[in-house]
Each structure stands twice: as structure tokens, then as C-alpha cells.
Amino acid sequence: MRAVLSGRAAVALLNEGDVWQSMTYEAPEQLTPCHAAEAEVLLRNVHDLIWLDDVSIDEVRDRLADVVDTAEALDCVLYLLDGSLQPVTRDAVALEFEELAIWPEIVEQVESVLLASPLPSSADMIGAIDACTRTESSAAAKLFRQWQSLQSIVVAVFNAWLQIPLDKFGDTQQRTAIHGHLINYGVFATLVRSGLDASAVSATQLSLCSNSQFKRDVPNAVRITSAWVRLLGDVGWAAKSMPFGEFAAPPILLHLPSVRIKSGPFAHYVHLNLYHNRAYYFALELPSNTYGKSVRTQVLKFPTAIDLSAALQHIPNIAFTSLMIRAISAAALQRELLDPKPAAQRKLFLAHGLQVGNRSNYHIFDHVEVTGPTASFMSDNQGVMVSFLRDEIVFCSDELVFDEAVGDVSGKSIGETASFAPWRISVFGLRGPGNRTAFQRLGASAANEMSFKFVEPSLRLAEYSAADLELASNRIFDTMLEGNLPIVFFDELNAMIPQSDDFGLKKWLGPILNVQFRNHDARVIRILGGGASTSNETFVPPDLVVSEQSCFSVGLGLPPTIGGPLIRQHPLTVEKGKVQKTFWGRIRDMFGF
Amino acid sequence: MTPELCEHCTFEIPLDWRYCPHCCHGLLCPNVRKAKDQAEKDALDQRYQAAVVDANSRGAGAVVQEFESHVLATKAVMGVTIGKLLPIAKGSQDLFATYYDLIDLKFLAESSDPIEWHTRRPQAEIELMGSDKHKNELYYACLSIDGTSLPHYGECTVVLAERMIGHRASLLSENSAVAYHRDHGFAPGHRATWADRAKLCVAKLASALSSTVQSYQFAKLLMKAGATSIEDEFVEIQILGDMTIKTAERVEIRSPKTPKASSAKRPRTRRGSKDEVLIQDYCRQQGVPCELK
Numbered sequence: 001m002r003a004v005l006s007g008r009a010a011v012a013l014l015n016e017g018d019v020w021q022s023m024t025y026e027a028p029e030q031l032t033p034c035h036a037a038e039a040e041v042l043l044r045n046v047h048d049l050i051w052l053d054d055v056s057i058d059e060v061r062d063r064l065a066d067v068v069d070t071a072e073a074l075d076c077v078l079y080l081l082d083g084s085l086q087p088v089t090r091d092a093v094a095l096e097f098e099e100l101a102i103w104p105e106i107v108e109q110v111e112s113v114l115l116a117s118p119l120p121s122s123a124d125m126i127g128a129i130d131a132c133t134r135t136e137s138s139a140a141a142k143l144f145r146q147w148q149s150l151q152s153i154v155v156a157v158f159n160a161w162l163q164i165p166l167d168k169f170g171d172t173q174q175r176t177a178i179h180g181h182l183i184n185y186g187v188f189a190t191l192v193r194s195g196l197d198a199s200a201v202s203a204t205q206l207s208l209c210s211n212s213q214f215k216r217d218v219p220n221a222v223r224i225t226s227a228w229v230r231l232l233g234d235v236g237w238a239a240k241s242m243p244f245g246e247f248a249a250p251p252i253l254l255h256l257p258s259v260r261i262k263s264g265p266f267a268h269y270v271h272l273n274l275y276h277n278r279a280y281y282f283a284l285e286l287p288s289n290t291y292g293k294s295v296r297t298q299v300l301k302f303p304t305a306i307d308l309s310a311a312l313q314h315i316p317n318i319a320f321t322s323l324m325i326r327a328i329s330a331a332a333l334q335r336e337l338l339d340p341k342p343a344a345q346r347k348l349f350l351a352h353g354l355q356v357g358n359r360s361n362y363h364i365f366d367h368v369e370v371t372g373p374t375a376s377f378m379s380d381n382q383g384v385m386v387s388f389l390r391d392e393i394v395f396c397s398d399e400l401v402f403d404e405a406v407g408d409v410s411g412k413s414i415g416e417t418a419s420f421a422p423w424r425i426s427v428f429g430l431r432g433p434g435n436r437t438a439f440q441r442l443g444a445s446a447a448n449e450m451s452f453k454f455v456e457p458s459l460r461l462a463e464y465s466a467a468d469l470e471l472a473s474n475r476i477f478d479t480m481l482e483g484n485l486p487i488v489f490f491d492e493l494n495a496m497i498p499q500s501d502d503f504g505l506k507k508w509l510g511p512i513l514n515v516q517f518r519n520h521d522a523r524v525i526r527i528l529g530g531g532a533s534t535s536n537e538t539f540v541p542p543d544l545v546v547s548e549q550s551c552f553s554v555g556l557g558l559p560p561t562i563g564g565p566l567i568r569q570h571p572l573t574v575e576k577g578k579v580q581k582t583f584w585g586r587i588r589d590m591f592g593f
Numbered sequence: 594m595t596p597e598l599c600e601h602c603t604f605e606i607p608l609d610w611r612y613c614p615h616c617c618h619g620l621l622c623p624n625v626r627k628a629k630d631q632a633e634k635d636a637l638d639q640r641y642q643a644a645v646v647d648a649n650s651r652g653a654g655a656v657v658q659e660f661e662s663h664v665l666a667t668k669a670v671m672g673v674t675i676g677k678l679l680p681i682a683k684g685s686q687d688l689f690a691t692y693y694d695l696i697d698l699k700f701l702a703e704s705s706d707p708i709e710w711h712t713r714r715p716q717a718e719i720e721l722m723g724s725d726k727h728k729n730e731l732y733y734a735c736l737s738i739d740g741t742s743l744p745h746y747g748e749c750t751v752v753l754a755e756r757m758i759g760h761r762a763s764l765l766s767e768n769s770a771v772a773y774h775r776d777h778g779f780a781p782g783h784r785a786t787w788a789d790r791a792k793l794c795v796a797k798l799a800s801a802l803s804s805t806v807q808s809y810q811f812a813k814l815l816m817k818a819g820a821t822s823i824e825d826e827f828v829e830i831q832i833l834g835d836m837t838i839k840t841a842e843r844v845e846i847r848s849p850k851t852p853k854a855s856s857a858k859r860p861r862t863r864r865g866s867k868d869e870v871l872i873q874d875y876c877r878q879q880g881v882p883c884e885l886k
Contacts, residue, residue, distance in 0.1 A: 025854075025855075025856060026853065026854040026855075027854065028856060028857075061856075062858065064856070065856035065857075065858040065859065066858075068856070069855075069856070069858075069859055069861075072864070076867070079867070079871060084878060085871070085874050086874050086877075088870060089867070089870045089871055089873075089874040092866060092867040092870045092871070093867045093871070095863055095866065095867075096861075096863045096864065096865075096866050096867045098863075099859075099861045099862070099863055099864075100859070100861070103859055106859075
């Protein structure tokens, strides 16, 4: 008996001689006689036909169940990733998908498609996970988290596939056909699941090349897979350790010139922490005209060390609206910038560094041109105080001079941690004891004692688009990452933290909370301020913090027993009028400011 | 059929063209032109007048008049399954399915019917449009007073916007395939344009209206579901040309009484449970009201 099945139509047609019968997924026991002409009409608009030869009715029934469940599971996944759908809709989908997500064979089939290429930037992975979490669809949620974590490898596998020379296939048509076969065989997914482990990849290659059906379907299978694996070896080791866990869909595409990347909120921060790897990535936002809004992003990979001049050779005489260098060791970057090279090759602009919207008078950084060994972005050691209010960003200026500092950190504590640079200081307290004042004075005392300059443009957030604000704050983070802002103050952080169930907020806070530097490389301290918190844990919820951090916590107006251990170890009490310069003095000593 | 001249160039135009072959001026759809043929209109008028006279003689004139006014407010409705409507609402499949697209398992399951639909339907369509040139572009709906559709065609009722279909719709007093199967043709006076739908309905149903019939009974009189789709009684609307979800003015979904069945291999109690809210969500995105009932 022959049969043809369609998961989409949920039907199988069976043929033996002149006899044609149909079978439905809903009633697989019932076979309905039909005509060949009807069968042709029935399946004329169906594109997922599977032809089976020499099969029994039971086998058709079994296979029909598989293909329908797979098709419907894939539909569910795609619906869940559709950010245009309302939460209630996605909840219903999550519940339905949960019933299918528990079947490994279905998941495997779904993954053969889902892991074959990177998710588009429009795919709302966070929303999908949210829906699964809300509906307690644990199997589904686990899958989505797993797929999210695999995206960097998906990108690597897919990009390696794209780089296989066309002559290995013959022509583009054959390449397309082979692509389809590889998806159907689940080869992309298998490679992704292998984690790009060399032995697992080799085993996959061996398995494919010994599969006679595969070799029949895929001409030049050996040559193609060999080229693919070789290319995977080039990029895989870097991609597989890329941390995507906390962030949105990956915007990174390697070796692809002029790749357009959706500029979602902080999407590019997926590059954080890459300094752990042996590869460094430059994400360059290239305006179509020098200061235009149309931006294309090119990601360049440098496998062993940062070579800025090499990057610039790709695009000579480039003007950046922003040089976004992600997770690169600030010291390494600085070395590169300061390394004497011919100026013509090193023309680099940080234009309109913190321009927000169209208010050009709110520049914080001057137009800086880096052309020689002595130049730097912040040559005069500027500092900036950034206050995130509910609807404002306030930058404190050097006109704010306080002669009083608030607080005290025992010398013992500083001494204990001297070899382990603190890079986050939390300032919080109960409502009312003057958190904001303390925070401001902390900043002011830094300015006073360390001769920092502060600039104070006060911007109402509501007046600017999210993209403009994102751009502005990104540049703060960028500059901070580069180690050119020794101290950055983020005040009223708690105004945002109560909404911490919002993943968008997590993405916003992620760079602030989780940025890591090697000790003493970046020499940056983030001072996080906010009120109405009684412990470091409530001020900065642990679930927002991805990795272990070195942190001071400063509790204001708290009895020693209320705060967490860090507070007890480092008590800080408000003593109005008392100046404690030792705090910044010790910080300065420790960081060498 | 009376030869027809192009309004623009005044040359004679063939029936099966949707634009003038001489000057490319747009023409009415063939089905509408067939329904507008003078002989058809005269025959329909005769039937209508006869029905009114008869009703008046029986003392049912007022009821018939009220029925006629109700019919003027009727809507064209399509019954569609959730499975068919979902991709349409989503926009991934932009067009509603024609009869030929809709030949699905339900059709196959009914293939033991006395009518061979797959042969009768095209024959009926040639009769409706004068040729088979546009048969793949013909959609079917039925006339509804209360906005409900026939249950045999699916859980969803798509109420079509009059301004989107009125100019390309023709009507027949019953299921065209059934009528063609029985009579091998359509008697004069049994088809109408959208504008003349009230006349057609009066001509068909006035004899069933007595002075005791109440207005709430009109809906069932106009459209009545039978035990099978062949036994359905309704006034059929043929609509030529593409339709998308935006052709609809609203959608209603009747909740299925039982969940969609799944295979024994992997029991799924929630199969299809998402579909209704998905359709509702996508309809919302398309600006088409969608109600779950």
C-alpha cells in the first residue's frame, strides 16, 4: 500500500491499485473511499506532503499522528513567539503546547525546523517564556529557555552553512533543495544540540555520511558536511560560550556585512561578558549618512585580540554615531587606542556622544577625535552623575558643590576587599532618612574630593522617543564599559525595580547590574541609589543579578539588624554635617583614580 | 441572453469577460450580468408579483410586506470551520477558500451523497456564469436575517460587508448544485442581483407566509439547516472574486460542544483550545470584530 500524508491537512490518502481511501487524524480508524481525482483536489494546496511506499494501515495511522502533532506543535511555538498576540491568547497556546512539549519525538521534530536558522528579531522569546510561566506550562517554558540559550549556536551553525562555497552544491537551486533535506533530516538541530563539541560534531558528520538515504538525497554530502564542519570549527568555539541567557533574541550575525539588526531595547548587550572568550566582537553602528537615523550594524569578529585598526580598515574614514564596543576589556581597548598607529588609519569619531533627541545643547561629551597616542575619550577625567527618575534623567553638574559627605565605610572593610575591586555600591534605606540627599552628597563629595567634573543637563524622558533614550543611555554604558567614566551614579533605581517582573526592565537594568570587569581593568564604580528598601536584596532583587558581583551596600537609617550581612559589615549612618573624606580617599587609593 | 454592449465603447462584449476586450473598461461580474439579464428580471418580477397577489388574496399581504422589509436588511453569511478561518484571519492565507479549495475531508466523507458534487458544482457554475472561466474564483454564502450561518459548513459565521460584495454578488433561490442536479438548469426568475434579493425571497417564500406568521419566524423560514447539507434550505449567494478577512464586517464563533479529537497515540485534551482566541486576536488586529458565543 502507498500513502501520502499531510500534517497541515491532518489527512492521509491510501492507495492500493485502483482503490483510494482517506484517513483523518481525528478518526483514524475510519477509512473513507474516495476517487483519485478527489485526492488530487484535496491535496492540491498542501505543501507538506509525505510519501510512503509499502506501508500498512497501522503504520500510516501512526505516522499521521506524528506529522499532525508535529505540525500543530510547531504552529504553537510560532504563535507563542508572535509578540503581536495578546497575553491571553498566548496563554491559551501555551496550555495547548504543553501537552505536546512533553513528547521528545515531537520536540525533536519541532527543533529540526526551529533550530535550523536564527530566530528573527521579531520573535518574542521573552513573551513566549512569560506565557508558559504564567500558565505553569513547565515543559514548554523549559523548552523555550533552552532554545533561547541555544540561539548563539544556532547563529554559528547557520552562518557556517551560509559560508559554504556555492560550488560545493552546484547551483543555488541545488543548494536550496539540499537545505530543505538538511532541515528535514534535523541536521541543523543535531549540530546545535551537539554544543559544537568537536567530537559530537564529528560523530554527526560520520553518521550523516554513512546514511545511504541521506547521501542519495544530498549530492556531495561528504564535501558539503566537511566544509560545514570546518567552518563550524572556526566560529563555534566562540559562539558556544556566548551568554544569551538573560537577554533577548540574538542580534549578532558573524561575517555578514551590512546586516540589519533590530534595535530593540539594549539588544546589543548580548555581547556583554564576551571578554571571557578568546574572541572579541565589535558591533559598529554605521549611519547611512554621518548623523542620520538610518543605521546599519556590522559585527566584526576578532579572534584573538582587539585590533581596532584592522576594524577600521574594513570601513576607512568612518564616522560613528556611536562606537559600541561590547564587553571588551577596557584596558585592552585603551591599549589599542593609545597604541601609536598612523593617524590616517585611526580616524575615529565619537560624534554627539550623548545627544538626546534633537537637543544638541545637551551634549555631555564633546566631539572627540581619536587620532594619536595621547587622545582619549575623557581626557580630563570627567565624571557624570546620572539620576534616573521616574520621568527624568538628571545629570549633576560641577556647580553642585557640597562640603559634606555622608557616610562612613570602615577602613577594615575597605582593607579586606582591597584586592577585590568593588564595582557596585548600593545606596538605599528606609523611606525618609534622606536617601536622595545622601546619594547626592555622596556624588558631590566624590566631585569635591576627587576633582571630578559633573555636567547637568536635565532631560524629561517623556519628551524623547525610547530609541533616543536608549541611544543616550547606551552611550553612558559604553563609555562606562570603556573605563572612561570612573564613577557613574544611578539614582532612584528603585523607581524602576518594582516593575522588575517586566523583562524589558530587566534588559534595561541588566547592563547596570551585571556588567563585569576584570579587576582594575575598567576602574569603574557604579553607585546605585534608591529609597524605601531595607536590604540589598530588596533594593536589587537577586533575580535581576545574573552573576556574582563584588558589591558594597550602604544602608541609610537602618538599625544594623535590618539589613543584610553586607550592611552590617559596612554600616553607614547619616551624620548631618560630618564630613567623611576617608571613603573616597580609600576608593581613590584602591582604584588609582 | 440579450447581447450586451460596453457602456464605454458600445461594442458588444462577451459574457465571460470582466473587462471589455475592446477598450478594457471594467465590466460587471458574469454572474451578476446573468442575473441582470432582462429576461431573468422580467421572470423574477412576474414571480414576485404573482406571490404578492397570492399573499394579498390570502390576507397575508402585510406579513409578506414585513418579510420583504426584513429581507432587505439581510446579510450575506458564510459558514467556515475554525481550521479554515484561522489562517485567513492571521493573514498567512489571505483568501477565503473557494468551493474547490474547500473540498476537504468533510466533502469526501459525504461523497456517498446522491449528488456527485464535484461534477454537479462545475456544471452549475457554468450555468450561473455562462462559462467555466471564473469557476475557481466563485465563493458561496447564504442570505441570513439573524446573522447566523448553516452549521454544516463550520463553527464560524463570517458576516460579509455589503459594500464589499454587493456589486459582485448574484443570488439563486436555493443551493445551485442541488437545483442543477434536479433540474439540469435554473428556471427563469430564480436568480437575482443583490439589489433584488428581496424580490427573490418573496417569490420563493411568500406562499409559506400566512397572516399568523410572526416576524421572529422569518429567519428560520429564510434559512433552515437540514439533517445534512443537501437538505439545508437557504437562498444561495454567489460572489465572484477574491475575499479576505477584511471582506467581513464581523465574525462569530460558536464554541464547539466537544474538543477536537486527538490521536490515541498522544491524547490531547486541549487540542484546538487556542483556536478561538487566536482567531479573535487576529481579527482584532485586522479591525474585524469577532465574538465568541
